[in-house]
Amino acid sequence: MSERRILLVEDEPTIGAAVTDRLTAHGHEVVRAWDGPGAVAAFEEHDPDLVVLDVMLPGFDGHEVCRRIQAIRPVPVLMLTARDDEADVLVGLAVGADDYLTKPFRMRELVARVAALLRRVDRAAELAASAQGSVREWGDLRLDVGARRVWIDGDEIHLTPTEFDLLVCLAAAPGDVLSRERLLAEVWGWAEASGTRTVDSHVKGLRAKIGADRIRTVHGVGYALEVGAER
CATH class of the missing domain: 3.40.50.2300 (Response regulator)
Structure with a gap:
């Protein structure tokens, strides 16, 4: 580095x-x-x-x-x-x-x-450079990966860089449950699983901004983005 x-x-x-x-x-x-x-x-x-x-x-x-x-x-x-x-x-x-x-x-x-x-x-x-124009929508949730911007019902939601990366990771497989260990590896780049509480804290912060019902917890496993039918 x-x-x-x-x-x-x-x-x-x-x-x-x-x-x-x-x-x-x-x-x-x-x-x-x-x-x-x-x-x-x-x-x-x-x-x-x-x-x-x-x-x-x-x-x-x-x-x-x-x-x-x-x-x-x-x-x-x-x-x-x-x-x-x-x-x-x-x-x-x-x-x-x-x-x-x-x-x-x-x-x-x-x-x-x-x-x-x-x-x-x-x-x-690198992701932003390769994802120019990459916009996805699920109901009233709109995610522009290249511009690193998020909207809910037309109102822009201001996320921290980590919250945005966490949302992108969950949105890559909407509805699928991603383990805390996988989120640590993909979002934080950690190879070991000692920081799962970090994941929980950031999920709590993300829920406070986009709505608690949008992220489902599977106890003992991880989290999934609940987005409904994609438009």
């Missing part, structure tokens, strides 16, 4: 130094910020390819940072949180985070998550 510029926003010096060293060792350029206002300023100045963002920050928190930078330009965000609380995770996903890690975490896992997010960016660009 080619060198990418990563913005690391972390106010704990020990963690920040360790993450910087590990990402640099994997060939990335790392730009640092230590608080909310500094993170937004660094994002505007350095135009990073990915942001690693702590939730608890001086100035204003990581959720507000994520909301502000996503309003400037969509970018993959990996959030670091000290609390493994579903409500906190859902807030992060709602403001545009793509993934999260709970402290303390293994550096190897952080590097793997970063690599997976960057691969998804590349795949999304």
